[in-house]
Amino acid sequence: MMSETQPLLAVNGVEVVYDRAALVLKSVSLAVPEGGVVALLGPNGAGKSTTMKAVANLLRADRGEVTRGSIVYDGRRIDRLGAADLAPRGLSLVMEGRHCFASLSVEENLRVGAFTRRDGRAAVADSLDLVYRCFPRLKLRRDSPAGLLSGGEQQMCAIGRALMAKPRMILLDEPSMGLAPQLVDEIFEILRRLNREEGVSFLLAEQNAAAALRYATHAYLLENGRVVLDGGAASLRADPVVQASYLGLDADGRQTFRDPAAARPRQRWLCCGRWRPE
Amino acid sequence: MDGLWFFVEALVGGLLSGVMYTLVALGFVLIYKASGVFNFAQGAMVLFAALTFVGFVELGLPFWMALAAALGVMMLLAVGIERVVLRPLVGQPPIILFMATIGLSIFLEGFAQAVWGSQVRALDLGIPDMPMEIDRVLISRFDLTAAVIAAGLVIALSLFFSHTRMGRALRAVADDSQAAQVAGVPLNLIWAVVWGAAGLVALVAGLVWGARLGVQFSLTLIALKALPVLILGGFDSVAGAIVGGLIIGASEKLAEIYVGALIGGGIENWFPYALAIAFLLVRPGGLFGGKRVMRV
Ligand SMILES: Nc1ncnc2c1ncn2[C@@H]1O[C@H](COP(=O)(O)OP(=O)(O)OP(=O)(O)O)[C@@H](O)[C@H]1O
Ligand SMILES: [Mg+2]
Numbered sequence: 001m002m003s004e005t006q007p008l009l010a011v012n013g014v015e016v017v018y019d020r021a022a023l024v025l026k027s028v029s030l031a032v033p034e035g036g037v038v039a040l041l042g043p044n045g046a047g048k049s050t051t052m053k054a055v056a057n058l059l060r061a062d063r064g065e066v067t068r069g070s071i072v073y074d075g076r077r078i079d080r081l082g083a084a085d086l087a088p089r090g091l092s093l094v095m096e097g098r099h100c101f102a103s104l105s106v107e108e109n110l111r112v113g114a115f116t117r118r119d120g121r122a123a124v125a126d127s128l129d130l131v132y133r134c135f136p137r138l139k140l141r142r143d144s145p146a147g148l149l150s151g152g153e154q155q156m157c158a159i160g161r162a163l164m165a166k167p168r169m170i171l172l173d174e175p176s177m178g179l180a181p182q183l184v185d186e187i188f189e190i191l192r193r194l195n196r197e198e199g200v201s202f203l204l205a206e207q208n209a210a211a212a213l214r215y216a217t218h219a220y221l222l223e224n225g226r227v228v229l230d231g232g233a234a235s236l237r238a239d240p241v242v243q244a245s246y247l248g249l250d251a252d253g254r255q256t257f258r259d260p261a262a263a264r265p266r267q268r269w270l271c272c273g274r275w276r277p278e
Numbered sequence: 279m280d281g282l283w284f285f286v287e288a289l290v291g292g293l294l295s296g297v298m299y300t301l302v303a304l305g306f307v308l309i310y311k312a313s314g315v316f317n318f319a320q321g322a323m324v325l326f327a328a329l330t331f332v333g334f335v336e337l338g339l340p341f342w343m344a345l346a347a348a349l350g351v352m353m354l355l356a357v358g359i360e361r362v363v364l365r366p367l368v369g370q371p372p373i374i375l376f377m378a379t380i381g382l383s384i385f386l387e388g389f390a391q392a393v394w395g396s397q398v399r400a401l402d403l404g405i406p407d408m409p410m411e412i413d414r415v416l417i418s419r420f421d422l423t424a425a426v427i428a429a430g431l432v433i434a435l436s437l438f439f440s441h442t443r444m445g446r447a448l449r450a451v452a453d454d455s456q457a458a459q460v461a462g463v464p465l466n467l468i469w470a471v472v473w474g475a476a477g478l479v480a481l482v483a484g485l486v487w488g489a490r491l492g493v494q495f496s497l498t499l500i501a502l503k504a505l506p507v508l509i510l511g512g513f514d515s516v517a518g519a520i521v522g523g524l525i526i527g528a529s530e531k532l533a534e535i536y537v538g539a540l541i542g543g544g545i546e547n548w549f550p551y552a553l554a555i556a557f558l559l560v561r562p563g564g565l566f567g568g569k570r571v572m573r574v
Contacts, residue, residue, distance in 0.1 A: 061369045061456060087462030099457035101450045112450045115443065116462035161461060 006075065007031035008169055008201050009055065009091075014069035016050050016059065016225075024050050026225045027069065032169065032203050037195050039212040039233070040205045041246060042222035048205035049096050051222070052173045055203075056093040057083045074168070088116040092162035096173035096205075098154040100161075102147030106138050109146050109157050113164030124164070130198075131160040134190050152183045159187070163194070169201040176208045184208065188215045209246035213237050221246075287415045288531050294421035296527020297428045298486060302504040303511065303519040304432065305479040310513045311452045312472040313364075315375040319383035321501025323477060326390040327352055328484030328493045332401050333394040341404070345481075352477030360470040368465070387498060396495065401488040424486045431482055432520060435475065439516070444471060452514075506554035512564025521565060526550045 009032040016025035025047050032038045040048050053059050054066050057079070071079040073091055086092070092113075101109050110131055114124045132139040135156040141149060146157050155175055162170050172191070176184040192215055194200045206212035213219060213233045221229035221242065229239065236242050302324065309317040330351050334344035363378050407420040439445040450458040451468045459465060484493075487500050507526050511518025530549045538545040557564075 056460060058456060058460070063369065082464070083456070083459035084462050084464040087460065093460045095457060095460065099454050099460075101453040101457065103453055104446070104449055108446055108449075111443075112446055112458065112463065113461050115447055158457075165462060 008034040008036075008074060009203065010072045011051065011055065012070045012072065014051070014054055014071060015067045016047075016054055016064055017067045018059075018062065018064040020065070024064070024225050025054065028222070028225070028227055029069075030203075030220050030227065030230070032201055034168075035195070035199055035201055036218060037191070037202045037204065037216045039209075039216035039219040040203060040222060041207070041209045041212060041219055041236075041242075043207065046222040047225040048207075048222055049173055050225075052093060052096075052171050052203070052205055054079070055171060056086060056091075057081055058093070058095075087165045087167075090166070090168035091171070092165050092167040092169070093171040094155075094158045094162050094173060094175065096177065098151070098158045100146035100149070100154050100157045103145055105143050106146055106149070106157055107142040109161050110138075110164050113161035116165065119166075123166075127164050127166060131163050134163070134194070135160055151178050152180075152187075155179065155187065159191075163200075167200060169203070171203045171205075173205045174207065175204070176206060176211055181211075184211050191215065209242065213247075283414050285532075287417075288535050289528055290415060290417055291421065292528035292531030293524050294418065294425045294527070295531070296524040297425040298421075298483075298490075298523075299503050299507045299526055300520050300523030301424075301428045301431070301479065301483040301486065302500055303507040303523055304435070304516065305476045305483065306501075306504055306508055307514060307516055307519045308435075308472055308476045308479065311516075312448055312468060313375070313451075313455075314372050315379065316372075316513070317476065318376060318379040319386055320476065320480065320504070321498035322383040322386035322390075323352075323355075323480035324484045324487065324500060325493075325495065325497040326355070326386045326484075327477065327481035328401065328488035328497055329390045329394045329399075331481065331485060332399045332488070332493050335401075336399075345485075348481055349478065352481050353474050356473035356477045357470050359473050360466055364469050365466060383498075387495070391495070398492045398494040399488075401485065401493050403485060403489045405489070420490070424490075427482060427486065431479065432516070435479075436516060438475075448472065503550070506550035508564070509554040510557050510564060512566045515564065515566035518564050518566035526553070529553060 011028060011030045013027045013029055014025055015023065015027055017023050028047070028051055030038070030040070030051075040051060042048050050059070050064065053062065053064070055071055055073075055078075059065060060083075066079055070077055073086075074089065078086065078089070078091070101112065104112065107128075110128060111124075114127065117124055132142075137153055138156055138160055141153065146154060149157060159170075159172070159175070175187055175191075179187070188211060191202060195202060204212055204216060213236060216233045219230065219233055219236045220227050221236070229236065229242070231239075237247070302320070305320045305323065306317055309315055309320070327348060331344055331348040334347045335341070339347060359382065363382055364375070367375055367378060405420050405423045407418065409416040410419050411417075439449060447458065447463045448468055448471065450461070451463060451465065455465060458468075483500070484497065487497055491497065507519060507522040510525060511520070511522025530546050533549045534546040
């Protein structure tokens with residue numbers, strides 16, 4: 001067990017530069033405790049995905065680089081490792097935009113997620129079972145190529161693949177992107193269950209602050225590559241700046257016309273369309 | 279009636295030599311699929327593999343030992359290429375990697391000839407090049423054996439791709455290399471495996487073509503024979519390499535016999551290219567290639 005003072009993941013004063021020129025993250029620090037669900041909020045271009053990629057060691061392929069600071073996971077620095085070294089240590093990333101293996105079947109996608117497992121076929125079969133129990137829709141489509149799934153199903157497939165590595169922690173980059181509100185809730189409910197029942201910790205990058213703050217225990221607000229605010233989810237929900245800029249509430253806490261929920265009835269209709277079998 | 283038998287004979291001969299083209303094209307497809315790189319050095323690898331095998335035979339190793347040793351060398355070569363050429367170029371655009379394979383090709387040609395010498399060698403696989411008659415159709419025993427070997431190799435590779443953990447990881451990397459890395463699949467390992475597989479294919483192609491043409495520098499040029507096959511079948515499809523090879527093989531034979539006779543022959547050398555270019559205009563992705571599984 002971790003001591004209480006040492007978080008499972010700690011990002012300490014990290015600075016990221018793309019193409020040796022563009023300074024995108026400016027001394028970002030954040031921490032995720034063991035068993036925590038932490039949200040990373042912020043508008044487009046704030047640097048959420050960059051933070052996630054920095055942790056996952058994926059910047060090199062984008063010609064980006066961590067130029068300052070350190071990233072510590074489970075008591076060890078991980079910022080000098082390769083991208084493929086994290087899954088076996090129990091740290092998984094679900095990338096923004098889903099990134100399923102389009103020509104592989106759903107089940108093959110999931111099995112690739114277990115690539116680094118060394119605990120035997122039976123244990124992998126158990127994990128597969130768990131994923132299918134969380135996402136029954138994936139089981140129905142287990143043999144179709146992942147590229148033919150709907151957006152929501154692809155998100156499930158990507159999350160399921162991360163689960164197959166039996167992670168202690170999952171980094172989720174915008175799981176709600178492009179999904180109908182109902183489906184967003186469905187996915188977040190599953191994440192909450194995984195957090196409570198399997199003890200998986202989450203770092204969740206989201207533009208959808210309303211949804212993220214409903215499920216997270218703690219949140220960081222990122223703007224222009226800096227953490228401008230952080231605190232418990234409840235205190236961020238009550239913060240007037242957050243309310244005005246990210247939750248679509250006015251100063252008295254009433255919903256304004258910017259409230260995304262105003263568009264809900266129509267989106268729900270779209271949501272039904274999305275799940276219609278092809 | 280004789281005309282018909284003659285046609286069948288030409289067709290079968292063409293299909294069999296098409297299998298030999300497939301063999302070469304396959305090496306390209308493997309690497310292109312996994313890394314999006316057109317491996318200019320595939321032809322040089324064929325020469326390198328054949329020279330290495332013949333070299334070991336000349337050192338006195340028996341056939342199977344020489345084969346195993348040459349295979350070992352090709353695997354070492356794959357690991358070496360991954361370490362020295364590919365690893366430092368991670369994240370570079372495909373054109374840079376393509377240039378690197380040009381350099382590799384020149385190195386391999388020079389290195390192989392420096393080690394084993396540059397004179398033409400004979401390579402004897404112990405298959406008599408005597409035609410045999412099946413139901414009035416004469417078939418080259420050598421071509422038939424080569425086709426069986428190639429078919430075996432293709433089947434083994436397909437099984438490897440579709441049914442093993444490593445094969446699945448390979449296809450995952452081909453689809454999305456970043457996501458595959460995140461899932462814990464190390465690109466270094468995959469590249470070494472892919473180049474190893476391409477090395478195996480090069481060895482088999484080198485043996486078969488070397489036995490037919492003699493082991494010499496011009497073996498590198500059979501890579502050019504693969505080009506129309508790739509254009510026809512698609513750069514990223516194993517099935518395309520097979521079908522493309524068969525079509526090119528059969529059509530160049532038939533064209534030589536039936537069209538060549540009208541315009542004075544010599545058609546066999548350029549016909550595949552003409553066919554490929556015509557095809558390029560109609561279906562630039564090839565018969566099987568470039569097909570993305572995507573929901574619109
Ligand atoms: N490969 C790259 N090269 C150069 N600049 C980049 C690169 N990737 C991202 N950036 C820049 O870094 C900044 C942060 O981008 P990032 O993708 O981290 O934002 P984000 O918070 O995830 O936004 P979104 O909500 O739109 O996903 C942006 O200004 C972007 O233009
Ligand atoms: Mg992003």
